[in-house]
Amino acid sequence: MNLTLAARAAHACFATVGACLALIPWALAAPQEPPRAQQPTSEQIDQWIEHARGGRPAVRPQAAQRLVRAGEPAAARLLALSGSTSLECAALGPDLIEAFGSFESPPLRAKLLLALRDPDFPWRPAAARGLAGKPKTAERALVLELLSDPLAAVRAAAIDALRALDAQDARELLAARLADEDDRVRRRAAALLCDWGDRTALAWLLEDLARGDAFFDRTTGQMARYEAWTFLKQRLEGTSRSLAFQPQWPPSDAQAVEARGALAQALFSAAKSPAIPQLARAAQPAIDEVLGLELRSCRKGEFFLRWNARDELWVGLGNAARLPLAPGTSEKLFAAADAAFRKLGAERFFGEPGCDLEDYLWRPPGAARAEVFRLSKGPQAVPGLRPAALQELARLLVASLPAETDASDPRTTELARRVREALIALGGELAG
Amino acid sequence: MLLSIAPPALTALLIAAALGAAPRDEDPVEVDIAKLVAITYEQGKPLPQEIQDLDGKKVVIRGFMDPAQQTPDRVSAFRLVTDSCGCIGKPQVNHYVEVTLSGIDSEFRTNMVELEGVLSVGEVEEDGFVTSIYRLEATAIR
Structure with a gap:
């Protein structure tokens, strides 16, 4: 040719x-x-390992896939590099850890499971995704356990693993995830329940199409609309006359309202729409946030906290939970924040880029955008990462968290303890 | 000869064509980064038509500099992502816009940025790996 x-x-x-x-x-x-497909050389395997470990973010998963296609020689090399300790294994990075699950290699599989069971292992979400790719029947108990893992990304992967196992008898545990504090988990649960025959779960996706919430400048509601629509569209093809929805439409736009109404009619005309829990509702309270704390710890999970001038604390994304604070709390916090941020001057970033983030967000009245002061690091602890100017602010923010909260909302359960632990895991010990 | 009888707009187009520059609309199109990242991407498969139609367009787009590239130095290139945290899930090549600042540079910003420039769309490969499908040559950063 x-x-x-x-x-x-x-x-x-x-x-x-x-x-x-x-x-x-x-x-x-x-x-x-x-x-013709050729067996890669050991040099090529090492090169792909380097790409998968430290290459550009988009290249890493592609390089990991090449290793999986290479099969046994690549598995043997990875096994040799994974060392004998959790720390040595973690040094391979998340993309290679995830790839462990795709090899037909019992020793690599054992390492993957060990990583998942170690709460201190930094790449547990990647390990969970690796498990979800090709879960074994014998791993079913672990998958069910991971459905209530403290990390949302692990819970989301556990749902994918349930799908791969076709574990329909675990439907009740899956349905419980419709009240998950993380919207990505809720959407996955809704999609899988629908695929297992429960179309009422689509109400959760339909609800997300009405979201217009934001976390400071981040349009979290819009992102939810896009993902919900992707899931919903796949499940409506060929069955609905109402595929005119566009996720970029603002939720209050007349076209969007009409399209959602038509979708609801098509989905639930003969049945009553199920009751959606408060935290999954598309309400858009006027939060008027001034000060925020965003924590993303690869070991302790994610927290999104906002304080406004009305002595209110708002917890979570989407329909955030409102917790009233003692009068004067916000004023005290804002004064401390203002003083801390002034001390930092033009500095906005502390540490090295990595999987752990501790962000302080500040949008005083009249400011067009939020300022973000960021601490960042990789999986290793970095003593003294939090600058002195932020130590007192961090302590005051934790002290402002109510000790007693609504036990029915998972976002606020033991909030003070969990936030404190996350802060220690991120920027280090708190002052006082 | 032709230039002397052509109306001004046509003259401008002819000059642009003679200089090898593609004629562009004056007003940039607002592009939603969420729309770009939401596509189902498969290597080698055509991108959705509405995404392909953005190729070569002058656009305005908002997002965050990828925290994985944070640096105290000034930057002239970075990845633009939807979230202030790059740590959600597995990064895919359709999850960011590869930005090159043209004739300008910037400090690394942790807050949201707005960029204006020309978007190009399509797979770019290096060593057989797809390294980007969205690229922006930005002339303004706000």
């Missing part, structure tokens, strides 16, 4: 000598046979 193409090209280029000359090297270089 390549020779035919080369001959045609040679014929055509009689018209232009220059073009013909330009094509000669190509024609000569054209392979006679399609390339």
Whole structure:
């Protein structure tokens, strides 16, 4: 085939000598046979491991996939590099840890499971995704356990693993995730329940189409609409007359309201729409946030806290939970924040880029955008990461968290303890 | 000869064509980064038509500099992502816009940024790996 193409090209280029000359090297270089899959060399395997470990973010999963395709030699090399301790294994990075689950290698599988069971292992979400790719029947108990893991990304992967296992008898445990504090988990649970025959779960996705919430400048509601619509569209194709919805439409836009109404009619015309828990509702309270704390710990989970001038604390994304504070609390916190941020001057970033983030957000009245003061690090502890100017603020923020909260809302359960632990895992010990 | 009889708009187009520059609309199109990242991407498969139609367009787009690239130095290139945290799930090549600042630079910003420039769409490969599908040559950062 390549020779035919080369001959045609040679014929055509009689018209232009220059073009013909330009094509000669190509024609000569054209392979006679399609390339055959070859066993990669050990150098190639090492190169792909380097790409998967420290390459550009988009390249890492692609390199990991090449290793999986390479099979046994790559598995053996990874096993050798994974060392004998959790720390050595973690040094391979999340993309390789995730790939462990795709090899037919019992020792790598054992390492994956060990990582998942170690609460201090920094790449447990990646390990859970690795498990979810090809879960074994014998791992079913672990998958069920992971459905209530403290990390949302692990819970989301556990749902994918349930799907792969077709564990329909675990439907009740799955349905409980419709009240998960994390919207990504709720959407996955709704999609899987629908695929297992419970179309009422689509009400959760429909609800997300009405979200317009934000966390400071981040349009979290819009992101929810896009993901919910992706899930919903796949499950409505061929069955609905109402696929006119566009997730970029603002939720109060007349077209959006009409499209959601038509979808609701198509989905629930004969049945009563199920009751959606408060935390999954698309309400958009006017929060008027001034000060925020966003924590993302690869070991302790994610927290989104906001304080406004009305002595209110709002917890979580989406329909955030409102916790009233003692009068004067916000004023005291804002004064401390203002003083701390002034001390930091133009500095906005402390530490090194990594999986752990401790963000302080500040949008005083009149400011167009929030300022973000960020501490960041990798999986290793970094003593003294939190600058002195932020130590007192962090302590005051934790002290402002109510000790008693609504036990029915998972976002506020033991909030002070959990936030304190996350802060210690991120920026280090708190002052006082 | 032709230039002397052509109306001004046509003259501008002809000059642009003669200089090798593609004629562009004056007003940038507002592009939602959430729309870009929400596509179902599969290597080698065509991108959705509405995404392909953005290729070569002058756009305004908002997002965050990827925290994984944070640096105290000034930057002239970075990845633009939807979230102030790059740590959610597995990063895919459709989850960011590869930004090059043209004729300007910036401090690394932790807050939301607005960029204006020309978007190009399509797979770019290095060593057989797809390294980007969205690229923005930005002339303004706000």
